[in-house]
Amino acid sequence: MEDVGHFIGGKRVPGKSGRAQDIMQPMDGTVRGRVALATKAELREAVENAKAAQPIWAATNPQRRVRVLAKFLELVHREYDELAELLAREHGKTIADAKGDIQRGLEVVEVCLGAPHMLKGEFTDGAGPGIDTYSMRQPLGVVAGITPFNFPAMIPLWKIAPALASGNAFILKPSERDPGVPMRIAELFIEAGLPAGVLNVVNGDKEVVDAILDDPDIKAVGFVGSSPIAQYIYSRAAANGKRAQCFGGAKNHMIIMPDADMDQTVDALIGAGYGSAGERCMAISVAVPVGEETANRLVEKLIPRVESLKVGPSTDSTADYGPLVTAQALERVKGYVDLGVEEGAKLVVDGRGFKMQGYENGYYLGGCLFDHVTPDMRIYKEEIFGPVLSVVRAKNYEEALRLPNEHEYGNGVAIFTRDGDAARDFASKVEVGMVGINVPIPVPIAYYTFGGWKASGFGDLNQHGPDAFRFYTKTKTVTSRWPSGVKEGAEFVIPTMN
Numbered sequence: 001m002e003d004v005g006h007f008i009g010g011k012r013v014p015g016k017s018g019r020a021q022d023i024m025q026p027m028d029g030t031v032r033g034r035v036a037l038a039t040k041a042e043l044r045e046a047v048e049n050a051k052a053a054q055p056i057w058a059a060t061n062p063q064r065r066v067r068v069l070a071k072f073l074e075l076v077h078r079e080y081d082e083l084a085e086l087l088a089r090e091h092g093k094t095i096a097d098a099k100g101d102i103q104r105g106l107e108v109v110e111v112c113l114g115a116p117h118m119l120k121g122e123f124t125d126g127a128g129p130g131i132d133t134y135s136m137r138q139p140l141g142v143v144a145g146i147t148p149f150n151f152p153a154m155i156p157l158w159k160i161a162p163a164l165a166s167g168n169a170f171i172l173k174p175s176e177r178d179p180g181v182p183m184r185i186a187e188l189f190i191e192a193g194l195p196a197g198v199l200n201v202v203n204g205d206k207e208v209v210d211a212i213l214d215d216p217d218i219k220a221v222g223f224v225g226s227s228p229i230a231q232y233i234y235s236r237a238a239a240n241g242k243r244a245q246c247f248g249g250a251k252n253h254m255i256i257m258p259d260a261d262m263d264q265t266v267d268a269l270i271g272a273g274y275g276s277a278g279e280r281c282m283a284i285s286v287a288v289p290v291g292e293e294t295a296n297r298l299v300e301k302l303i304p305r306v307e308s309l310k311v312g313p314s315t316d317s318t319a320d321y322g323p324l325v326t327a328q329a330l331e332r333v334k335g336y337v338d339l340g341v342e343e344g345a346k347l348v349v350d351g352r353g354f355k356m357q358g359y360e361n362g363y364y365l366g367g368c369l370f371d372h373v374t375p376d377m378r379i380y381k382e383e384i385f386g387p388v389l390s391v392v393r394a395k396n397y398e399e400a401l402r403l404p405n406e407h408e409y410g411n412g413v414a415i416f417t418r419d420g421d422a423a424r425d426f427a428s429k430v431e432v433g434m435v436g437i438n439v440p441i442p443v444p445i446a447y448y449t450f451g452g453w454k455a456s457g458f459g460d461l462n463q464h465g466p467d468a469f470r471f472y473t474k475t476k477t478v479t480s481r482w483p484s485g486v487k488e489g490a491e492f493v494i495p496t497m498n
Ligand code: NAD
Pocket: 146, 147, 148, 149, 150, 151, 173, 174, 175, 176, 204, 205, 206, 209, 210, 224, 225, 226, 227, 229, 230, 247, 248, 249, 250, 280, 281, 383, 385, 411, 452, 456
């Protein structure tokens, strides 16, 4: 049993609130430890530490700052296996998938090694007579990130790396369900040479989140989680004058055109729909075959593949996916499957009865597949976040395109086709932030930006890539004149370029 407190001032500190929550091991339903839930006063302690450390960090030249990131990369590689196992045990995903979670985070750290270039300002020589104009990017000061359970390495790193590279101090409030890896990340940063106080981790729930949102010294908040909370965080942070970028839930469609290679399509759908037990914001949860014949061929090939999915404990290297994150998540997802049946969708593969031998208390659900789902059903409108795929049959391309376009969420989408013209039209017209063409999970690589549209994203800048440096810095523009010769006296008319 491990007691997880907070990470403040460069070291682990115990929680003082007297409030704590169990950290579960989803694969067998045992309790691994307890995580402290911080109070406003504990958050304040982290902010004071961050405030004191930030000016020195900001004054460290950017090349030296990114050397700490480079060393951190080296340290993570040293203990990749241990980190992946810890992640898998707290989250439930398989160890192989946990490695991917860490890797996609490290890729953003790698891109942030280029921060000295990204942070360069602009310069115009001779913008007017004897006048030069230049801009510089300066850090915001103390910034915070609030992250979800489903990528406990990747999403914290997407925020920490660009924020630190830009000269900010950072306060992370990770998910209370899997705080182990975020705490270890903070320790590794200190070992890599980050000054104490520049990165703090405060564990907790709504109480500490609200304290972050109201703290006058926190200048920006980056959030990832479900849409209702994303919208709440965005509104409260903005009302308090903070920058906020808040990413929410998803319902990602995959359009399957009649000319798509059906074997490739089914392979892609199986991985994207059921990998990580469907607990990915970029998981495909809706398959949209175009035309009856395509739909029949798709469902016929999908059924045996869903039936033969290998569900297993997180430590089983042959498992396709592991348990869901909590008993409540399992109940919620099963509830959606019951609801789909009540709503009249056809449950062609029912995974509700699945039991994992030897792990009877784990939170397992077999793969579920619905056919004949319609847009008015709640199982279509709402995010299920489990190993449940819905097939919505579309008569033609136009009807298929309308589905993601009219859906409340707009995170990811994919089209499978051999027709370049259809793919091009789709990429241009679809109202979704990230598009895959014969790619089921189009998470952009680290030097592009990641962000959904509509109810999947609140705020104007995306995560990672160039947007991250814009989000974590403010621009200062300097107009500079060094007069020479005789003074001409005061000017009362606004200077223009006429
Ligand atoms: P969640 O919204 O329950 O929690 C996210 C964070 O918010 C956690 O740190 C949690 O402690 C905090 N929180 C929860 N309830 C709160 C409240 N009432 N007030 C203040 N803070 C609160 O999300 P989750 O279950 O951890 O993660 C799954 C969700 O995240 C899914 O909806 C998924 O689609 C989404 N997600 C989105 C992206 C993206 O990039 N768009 C990426 C990953 C996950």
